[in-house]
Amino acid sequence: xxxxxxxxxxxxxxxxxxxxxxxxxxxxxxxxxxxxxxxxxxxxxxxxxxxxxxxxxxxxxxxxxxxxxxxxxxxxxxxxxxxxxxxxxxxxxxxxxxxxxxxxxxxxxxxxxxxxxxxxxxxxxxxxxxxxxxxxxxxxxxxxxxxxxxxxxxxxxxxxxxxxxxxxxxxxxxxxxxxxxxxxxxxxxxxxxxxxxxxxxxxxxxxxxxxxxxxxxxxxxxxxxxxxxxxxxxxxxxxxxxxxxxxxxxxxxxxxxxxxxxxxxxxxxxxxxxxxxxxxxxxxxxxxxxxxxxxxxxxxxxxxxxxxxxxxxxxxxxxxxxxxxxxxxxxxxxxxxxxxxxxxxxxxxxxxxxxxxxxxxxxxxxxxxxxxxxxxxxxxxxxxxxxxxxxxxxxxxxxxxxxxxxxxxxxxxxxxxxxxxxxxxxxxxxxxxxxxxxxxxxxxxxxxxxxxxxxxxxxxxxxxxxxxxxxxxxxxxxxxxxxxxxxxxxxxxxxxxxxxxxxxxxxxxxxxxxxxxxxxxxxxxxxxxxxxxxxxxxxxxxxxxxx
Numbered sequence: 274x275x276x277x278x279x280x281x282x283x284x285x286x287x288x289x290x291x292x293x294x295x296x297x298x299x300x301x302x303x304x305x306x307x308x309x310x311x312x313x314x315x316x317x318x319x320x321x322x323x324x325x326x327x328x329x330x331x332x333x334x335x336x337x338x339x340x341x342x343x344x345x346x347x348x349x350x351x352x353x354x355x356x357x358x359x360x361x362x363x364x365x366x367x368x369x370x371x372x373x374x375x376x377x378x379x380x381x382x383x384x385x386x387x388x389x390x391x392x393x394x395x396x397x398x399x400x401x402x403x404x405x406x407x408x409x410x411x412x413x414x415x416x417x418x419x420x421x422x423x424x425x426x427x428x429x430x431x432x433x434x435x436x437x438x439x440x441x442x443x444x445x446x447x448x449x450x451x452x453x454x455x456x457x458x459x460x461x462x463x464x465x466x467x468x469x470x471x472x473x474x475x476x477x478x479x480x481x482x483x484x485x486x487x488x489x490x491x492x493x494x495x496x497x498x499x500x501x502x503x504x505x506x507x508x509x510x511x512x513x514x515x516x517x518x519x520x521x522x523x524x525x526x527x528x529x530x531x532x533x534x535x536x537x538x539x540x541x542x543x544x545x546x547x548x549x550x551x552x553x554x555x556x557x558x559x560x561x562x563x564x565x566x567x568x569x570x571x572x573x574x575x576x577x578x579x580x581x582x583x584x585x586x587x588x589x590x591x592x593x594x595x596x597x598x599x600x601x602x603x604x605x606x607x608x609x610x611x612x613x614x615x616x617x618x619x620x621x622x623x624x625x626x627x628x629x630x631x632x633x634x635x636x637x638x639x640x641x642x643x644x645x646x647x648x649x650x651x652x653x654x655x656x657x658x659x660x661x662x663x664x665x666x667x668x669x670x671x672x673x674x675x676x677x678x679x680x681x682x683x684x685x686x687x688x689x690x691x692x693x694x695x696x697x698x699x700x701x702x703x704x705x706x707x708x709x710x711x712x713x714x715x716x717x718x719x720x721x722x723x724x725x726x727x728x729x730x731x732x733x734x735x736x737x738x739x740x741x742x743x744x745x746x747x748x749x750x751x752x753x754x755x756x757x758x759x760x761x762x763x764x765x766x767x768x769x770x771x772x773x774x775x776x777x778x779x780x781x782x783x784x785x786x787x788x789x790x791x792x793x794x795x796x797x798x799x800x801x802x803x804x805x806x807x808x809x810x811x812x813x814x815x816x817x818x819x820x
Contacts, residue, residue, distance in 0.1 A: 339376045340656050341401035345706045346381035351699045356381050360700035361673060361707045369663045375656055385580075388544075388767070395420055395648060402651040403660065405458075405643045405709060407545035410766050412447075412644045413758040416454040422647040422654045425453040431658040438665040438710065446641035450757060456661060457641035461713030461722055462600070464745025466522045466635050469603060470595040472621035474501040485627045486527060486561065489595070493570040496594040502615065504592055511571040512593035513562075514578035517546065520562070520777055522597040524549055525634045525750070526626025527558035537753055537818075538811040541804065542762050543770045547636060547752040550773065550804065554628055556792060559780040563788045566781050576778040591615035595623075600745050601738040604730050622741040637749040642712030665710050667717065673708045674715070676701055688716070688725045761810045765803025772799045 344356045357379040370377045380401045382390045388408055394400040395415060406412060415421050424447075428436055436444065439459055447455035475482065475492075478499050483492045493510035500508050513519045528549050531539075539551035549555050565571045572593075578584055587593050588603070589610040596603075603620070611618050624633045645661065647654045663669060675682045675689040681697045682689040691697055714725050726742070727735045776795040783791040800808070 337374060337376065338653060338656060339378050340370075340403070340653050340660060341378045341380050342403045342657075342660070343382050343401045343405060344379045345384045345387070345703075347384050347703070347706070349702060351702055354699060354702070356703055356706070359703070361704060364673070365660075365664075365707075368669070369660060373656070373659065375660075377660075395650075398650045400648045400650055402647060402653045402657045403645060403709075404648060405645045407643050408766075409446075409545065409644065409754075410542065410758050410763045412455050412646055413449050414763045415646065415648075416449050416452075417763075420649050421454045422649055422651065423452055423454060424456065424647065424654075424658070427654055427658045428453065428456075431655055432662045432665075435658070435662040435665045435710070438670075443641050446639065446754070447644060448756075455644040455646045456710070458643045458645065458710050458712045459715065460638055460640050460642040461711065461715055462726065462742075462745075463638045463640055463751070464600060464742060464749065465637060466518055466597055467600060467741040467744040468522055468595065468597045468623050468625060469620045469741070470623050471502065471593075472619040473617055474594055475621075477501045482621065482623055483625045484623075485625065485631070486523075489625045490561075490565070490570075493565065493595065494568075497568075497570055501594075502591060502618070504594075507592050508594065509572050509587055509592045510594045511565060512584050512587055512596035513572040513575040514581045514584040515576050515774060515778055516579065516581055516584075518581070518599045518602075519575070519584070519597050522635055523562060523626050524555060524558045525636050527554045527561065527628050528634055529553040529628055530630045530632065534815055536750075537815045538808065540753060540811075541769060541773075541807050542752065542759070543766045543773065548769075548773055550776075550796070550799070551808065559777070559792060560788055562781045563783055567785055571781075576782060589614060591618060598741075601730060601734075601741050604734045604738050604741070608734060609731065620737065622737055622744055624744040624747055633748045635745070635747070635749055637746070637751045639752050639754065643709065645709055661710055664708065670708065670711065670715065674704060674711070676704070685728060686724075688721065688728050690728045755814060759807060759810045759814070761803060761806040765806060769799060769803050769807075772802055 346356050350356055350359070362377065362379055366377050369375070388406060388411060391400075391404060391406060391411070394404070412421075428444075435456070439456070443457050443459050444453065446457040447453055449455075470482070470492075474480075474496060478495055478501055480492055480495060481488075483489045496508060496510040500506070529552070531552065535552065539549075541548045541550050562571070566573075572578070572584065572587065574583065584593070584596065585603075585607050588596060588607055591611060591614060608620055611620070627633060647657050651657065664673065671689075675691075676697065678684065678689075680692075680694075681701055682691050684690070691701065714722065714729070716722055716725055723742075727738050730738045772795070776792070776799060779795055780788065780792045796804075
């Protein structure tokens with residue numbers, strides 16, 4: 274079972290952004306940015322009152338309307354293909370754009386800097402009609418300052434398929450101060466993390482599968498001392514990078530059992546994740562990682578690896594004994610490359626990190642994915658909703674997620690399975706980024722979705738994938754959600770994310786005997802830089818819920 278926290282607070286009414294002008298929105302956002310660009314005048318871009326409910330009865334634009342849509346740029350497009358001109362952009366133009374007299378134009382945004390890019394575009398007024406982010410606080414900031422169209426009436430008149438597909442529970446995540454400002458994508462899989470270990474190393478050393486944090490330590494020590502698999506002096510017992518998939522399974526796994534007040538007040542929501550900064554057990558988890566580092570049991574250069582490239586390279590070349598991962602991600606390519614490089618290499622999934630009650634805590638995603646929003650500067654809000662409504666139709670959704678039978682997929686027991694062909698590789702490289710209303714393959718049936726999720730893996734890895742997916746849900750905890758985001762998190766979130774990464778890295782790297790001094794100093798700096806304000810506001814919210 275996993276725990277879900279969604280609290281409706283008392284005594285926090287609407288902020289009343291509806292009467293703000295676009296000039297007010299521009300000035301408000303400018304204060305939150307670092308003035309590295311010139312902010313253009315936004316008045317007149319929207320032709321209406323900032324933040325007001327957009328009229329669904331506006332005249333239909335003449336043929337030739339251009340609808341601009343954000344798309345993530347990940348640098349993964351095959352040669353000769355771009356994220357703005359590919360199989361699916363042309364499909365959408367033909368199936369939706371042409372019949373409606375709309376030219377679709379896709380605007381690339383680097384995934385690694387999407388928030389910064391959105392801030393620049395929103396402040397300048399040169400922003401696509403459809404944009405999105407995983408950062409709930411950012412959405413609320415935009416809404417609070419009058420920068421977004423209200424979507425309730427537009428959805429009622431132009432989004433019947435979209436409303437039916439998402440359902441009330443998912444749509445509720447896009448409601449702020451009682452008003453629909455965002456369309457949350459449906460998230461099919463809420464599990465985040467699993468860990469993997471070299472089973473062939475365990476077999477060679479006749480070691481049992483580690484089941485607790487202490488057993489992890491003993492296993493890693495054995496890997497370092499015995500150097501299994503001909504790993505020699507290059508052995509890395511615990512593969513590690515400065516990414517959430519490496520440290521969150523340990524940090525959350527070692528947090529103590531919590532009561533409701535601790536869970537609500539002692540976390541920070543920074544960006545799209547809850548951070549367990551003040552939870553009991555957090556410091557000891559960092560102390561454990563510092564111990565591993567000092568004893569040479571983890572990747573020595575982890576602090577420089579912020580994208581997992583070095584970690585994946587070390588796994589694939591057979592140096593790593595154990596590592597944390599985003600679900601089944603390593604089973605896509607990393608495992609196959611490992612087995613090609615190291616004959617006989619075998620991975621097993623495990624859930625080893627435990628707290629004081631022998632529980633295996635780990636964070637979950639909320640059941641909503643990215644937040645799709647329409648800037649107030651857009652003059653094509655109705656067309657934007659129509660585009661999303663078209664995408665949510667069952668046949669369109671299926672086609673865009675799977676492609677054409679025989680060209681991109683084959684059916685196996687009624688489940689579409691991606692073909693390993695040049696057509697499939699070329700055409701399907703970013704279908705997940707095109708189908709923005711769904712985070713994950715959705716066949717309209719929960720059991721089919723689970724089977725399909727595994728069918729996307731190589732046949733030899735599906736049982737391992739099933740085990741890993743089960744692990745992602747064990748003792749899982751969903752993020753706390755209030756009906757109104759915290760102003761302090763909106764104000765300090767970006768800066769505190771950077772400070773948290775610094776807390777993680779420098780605490781792990783602390784010299785022997787200096788851990789407490791380094792950790793306490795960095796945590797104090799983090800609290801002075803906005804953490805105290807978040808703690809205070811969360812305590813006030815909790816008191817409001819329990820008068």
